[in-house]
Amino acid sequence: MADSLGRSSSAEIDANQASSRETALTAFTRLYLHIPWCLSKCGYCAFFSAPGTAEQREETILLLLREMELAAKHYAGGPLTSVYLGGGTPSLLTPHQVQRLLERSKQLWSHQPTCEVTLEANPGTATAESLAGFHQAGINRLSLGIQSLNDRTLQLLERPHNAAQARTAYAEARAAGFRNISLDLICGLPYQSAEGWQHQLQQVIELAPEHLSIYSLSIEEGTPFSRRYSDDSPELPDDDQTAAMLELADQLLTTAGHEHYEIANFARPGHRSDHNSGYWLRDGYLGLGPSAHSLLLQGWGLRCSNPSDYQQWAARITADQLAHHDPEQLSRQQALAEQIFLGLRMADGISPQACRELYGAQAWQPHDKTIAELLKTGLLEERGRRVALTQRGMLLSNQVFVRFI
Numbered sequence: 001m002a003d004s005l006g007r008s009s010s011a012e013i014d015a016n017q018a019s020s021r022e023t024a025l026t027a028f029t030r031l032y033l034h035i036p037w038c039l040s041k042c043g044y045c046a047f048f049s050a051p052g053t054a055e056q057r058e059e060t061i062l063l064l065l066r067e068m069e070l071a072a073k074h075y076a077g078g079p080l081t082s083v084y085l086g087g088g089t090p091s092l093l094t095p096h097q098v099q100r101l102l103e104r105s106k107q108l109w110s111h112q113p114t115c116e117v118t119l120e121a122n123p124g125t126a127t128a129e130s131l132a133g134f135h136q137a138g139i140n141r142l143s144l145g146i147q148s149l150n151d152r153t154l155q156l157l158e159r160p161h162n163a164a165q166a167r168t169a170y171a172e173a174r175a176a177g178f179r180n181i182s183l184d185l186i187c188g189l190p191y192q193s194a195e196g197w198q199h200q201l202q203q204v205i206e207l208a209p210e211h212l213s214i215y216s217l218s219i220e221e222g223t224p225f226s227r228r229y230s231d232d233s234p235e236l237p238d239d240d241q242t243a244a245m246l247e248l249a250d251q252l253l254t255t256a257g258h259e260h261y262e263i264a265n266f267a268r269p270g271h272r273s274d275h276n277s278g279y280w281l282r283d284g285y286l287g288l289g290p291s292a293h294s295l296l297l298q299g300w301g302l303r304c305s306n307p308s309d310y311q312q313w314a315a316r317i318t319a320d321q322l323a324h325h326d327p328e329q330l331s332r333q334q335a336l337a338e339q340i341f342l343g344l345r346m347a348d349g350i351s352p353q354a355c356r357e358l359y360g361a362q363a364w365q366p367h368d369k370t371i372a373e374l375l376k377t378g379l380l381e382e383r384g385r386r387v388a389l390t391q392r393g394m395l396l397s398n399q400v401f402v403r404f405i
């Protein structure tokens with residue numbers, strides 16, 4: 001077991017590494033870098049993020065550069081097929097800081113020619129000039145957290161921007177040369193009506209982004225929202241109303257030419273998020289920065305995470321040690337369960353035959369019965385040789401996933 005700084009668990013990781021490096025040609029092909037700093041904290045946010053200064057951001061860059069070097073010594077990885085700068089608000093970085101991170105990742109692991117490089121951005125934190133700088137630094141996909149185009153809603157969410165700033169950021173990103181922009185939207189918000197949500201969707205469709213992520217609000221413990229609202233607060237749409245909002249999103253966005261390719265994600269053809277698809281397909285990824293998670297393809301998979309504590313993370317890196325703690329070496333059955341419930345998130349579903357071949361008939365066998373039961377209840381359907389969630393299954397996906405764990 002790990003102590004609070006994860007020292008003994010690092011020894012476990014080292015032991016795993018020593019035995020698996022001979023067998024694993026590459027432990028990861030995807031890189032996630034967590035930038036924990038924001039302008040201010042939004043009322044609903046449970047991500048590992050906090051308001052930070054320019055000095056803190058630069059310190060984080062120096063630590064991430066060091067952590068990349070430590071990781072490169074420990075794990076065989078690359079060439080990278082995707083890099084994702086998430087947070088927090090990575091658009092608070094300067095283009096030069098982003099460039100330093102990307103150059104180092106290229107030197108250490110090289111990037112595939114088609115490598116998707118995403119930066120999460122929030123309106124009001126990037127200028128026309130910095131957006132052009134990010135593009136020049138090698139960012140080829142921008143994920144813009146607009147959340148809503150209604151000023152009253154944005155105030156309720158305690159977002160540090162308004163709708164006009166969101167529209168400006170989008171237009172400036174286009175002018176800066178971004179041809180692959182994703183927008184985040186939230187539904188199921190306090191006082192949100194079906195008509196209000198429809199209006200939001202129509203406005204977003206007019207903007208014509210390549211990709212959209214649509215989440216329903218979840219009240220997370222420890223957030224200001226959890227002290228203000230509970231799941232059955234009268235200000236919030238109930239489950240049926242929220243489900244109807246998600247169904248409306250499916251209807252309007254697919255009519256507008258988007259593919260509903262994952263429970264919460266829509267894309268124009270050819271614009272699925274490659275990085276996130278890697279998570280759902282169970283590719284190996286290395287997550288660096290405080291709170292970041294990794295899946296390293298050693299054995300059936302090694303899952304580990306960095307502490308959700310900036311000082312603990314920084315102390316480990318400063319001492320030239322990886323901050324990975326809580327390593328969990330997955331069994332064949334656990335890896336297969338993940339392959340199923342992560343794969344079912346996607347509209348393409350899973351191939352029972354491919355799972356059987358990869359994990360063995362014996363490991364697969366109990367899942368045959370579960371799938372047959374879920375097909376009967378109408379939560380799953382067969383599509384050729386694949387099995388996928390039905391539209392109802394997408395709305396009740398947790399009830400499906402729990403059956404495979």
Ligand code: SF4
Pocket residue numbers: 037038039040041042045046047049087088089122145
């Ligand atoms: S901008 Fe995003 S990460 Fe930062 S506090 Fe708001 S929701 Fe959280």
